[in-house]
Amino acid sequence: MTKFFTRTGAFARVGAFAAVGALALAGCAESGSGGAGGGGEGVEYGATKADYQAAFADVDPIVLHTQSPGTKGSVGGSFVEAYVAAVEDWSGGKITFDLAYSDAIAKATEIDDAVKDGRLDIGQVLTVYEPKEFPAASALLDASVLSDQSVVTGVLQSNAWPAEVAFSTPEIVSEFEDKGLKLMMPAYNAGTNALFCSQPRAGLADLAGKSVSVGSTAGTEQVTALGATPTSVAYTEAYEALQRGVINCSMLSPSAAAIGGIVEVAPHTVIDPEAGLAVPTGNMVINEDVWAGLPLVAQQLLWDRLDVFIAGSIEGKIWPVTVDSVQKIKQYGGEVTPFAPDAREALQNANDKIVDAIADKPALSDGEGFVTNARESSDKWSRIVEELGYTNETDYNGFAEWYAPGKIDIDPYVKRVYEEILLDKRPA
Template identity: 45%
Template sequence: MEEYQDAFDDVSEITLLTQTPAPKGSVTGLPMERYFEAVEEWSGGKIKFDVSYSNAVAEPGEADDALTDGRLDIASVLPIYDPSEYPANAALIEAGFISDQSAIDGVLASNAWPNQVAFETDEIMQEFDDHGMVPMVPIYNSGANALFCSQARTSLGDIKGTSVGSGGQAQSAQVEALGGSPSSIPYTELYESLQRGVVDCTVASPTVAVLGGFLEAAPFVTIDPQAGFGLAPGALAFSKTTWDGLPLVAQQLLWDRLDIFVGSNVDDKIFVNNAQMADDVAKFKGGIQAFDEDARAKLQEKNEELLANLAKTEAVADGAAFVQAMQDANDEWNATVAEYGFEDVGYAEFGAWFAQNKDSIDLTEYTAAVMEILSEHRPS
């Protein structure tokens, strides 16, 4: 820190415009807040962030435009909201169901392997560049997606005919395979839609459920470690125009402190929200269950079909090689995180486990491993 602060002695003060997706201090916004605080401290106060909260500057689907028109300098963007503009990104995102869906190891691996693939895929990097962005963390998620419903729905018979909020082509195809009717609803509108019965269920992460406050209306959660839904993750990106105008020492510091964001996204956000989900489900007299075998088999069958279709994608030069790269990276990171020795805790028990173990969770080794991916692209 002292070396960085000394290096900033002759640097003029830099103010960066940004926003977080949640109210100030909310666990969902903490990864960004803690990252900003670390950068400010390590720069000796020379880099400051003008932070707007709860997506006050731009709605999630418009954040990429805000980065290019000057309203924001650094922000979370959602390429999955516009797959025609980001087809290679969308292909990577839609394969997220291949990840282990478990509450600890699955969370860790699923926030690592997609970044490895993203940085190695020229088409993905080019899409960011074409849209005037520098990807800092090309892809990060808020945990595995689950089916949140107003009543227990774990079998094909339970789900048949239900209206289900979904995001992205993969999720919609999965909902249809289970017999539901997909409906595209921004996550900011899910609470009202569930409360008013516009939809019976929604596919979302525990983080979105807690942030949106809709567990009271949909306290019955179906989440299956063996059969996952497609994700709708974001990317932490910088305005290329702003980035290119920064001194090298500022670029390097902004890159080096991404370890704070990576670790906090898991420990402060996903784990905390997974625990809160379990507590809220109990409070609202719901339940957390896996799919019945018929629904699990149907979802797994659809996932195999989706993966086969991704191998034919024209979004990258070689779709089959792209799919193989994803599977290899996923296998590699599953093996890596298994070595960390975390317990195999189910989602229903996660709240009690986290309350007992939260002070002893050490993600140092994991964060360092993810930073090895990011550090290869550090400005120099």
């Protein structure tokens, strides 16, 4: 048996944990290894809950501290709570999580440091806030403009192909490893990005010279291509800036807009499935030393229940948040529209240039290969989503009335994602 002890000194617990916007999972461990890590008996892929619980019979208790971005029971943190509950249940209570809520330990720019120095065990690194620290991962963020941004198929496609590309890009994996972080679920997102504007602005004439707050390099290039002026406004200040007319639009996710009250002052929303805005992604990581010290069966369970994490992120968070956002957009007099043809064409041209420019990124040893891989993977997952029978039965405006929990069976999709992307990385 492997014995786990409470961590002390620099690795002592210093509070609760945090993430940002719509994405988070993290923790600080009470479990330092007192024996050989990664050992013991494991189980085969496809093992039942009973198989797992039997395999944990002789494993000493393991406590991992983790966190949710929202309050207890909130939609925003539901996927974190679902993952935690599944791991605890399937381990027969041998793995437990001390789950903190509401951004309590490490802010968005500190999560990688917190996991590295031992304040957290499991965390979500948001590389969009640290492009210099994660230049290869930032290249993948630029490539996110390839994502389908429709309400059903887009959510599925965009939560699959970036993870596939991340795991197949050595530079991305090594950026995390060099910081003592093991990638578990790379490059998942909280849904699409949108333009939230105080007045309807879907065409180039509407956007010309208007001020738009953005949070990424790719977003800056996109806004410029639309003839608008990109600016940086803190998320906490966006509401007042829109209200006072300091900015005219803000580029962010529907969940972030709903949480921050942005929809109240900027209900006129642009989401175009054929011309995607850059989509920030999260990267779920675990402290490498903590990972190495876990028994094999614990590693396998944490890995296998990523299926719950994926499902919870989509049907527990993204789609319910979309429903809530659309309802609020309509409540405050707005609607969701695509870009006008001229703006769509301008954005599509800008997106092609953004993706082509990735080939010259110094962080990538084979930039052209990366671009080819990204284009092929995004196309591949569009085909897979279609082959699995998923369609867009409605647009964003009708989604709130059309959707109900359980209406979309995403189990075939989640299984395909696990087997195509995660299975060959499964601990053995």
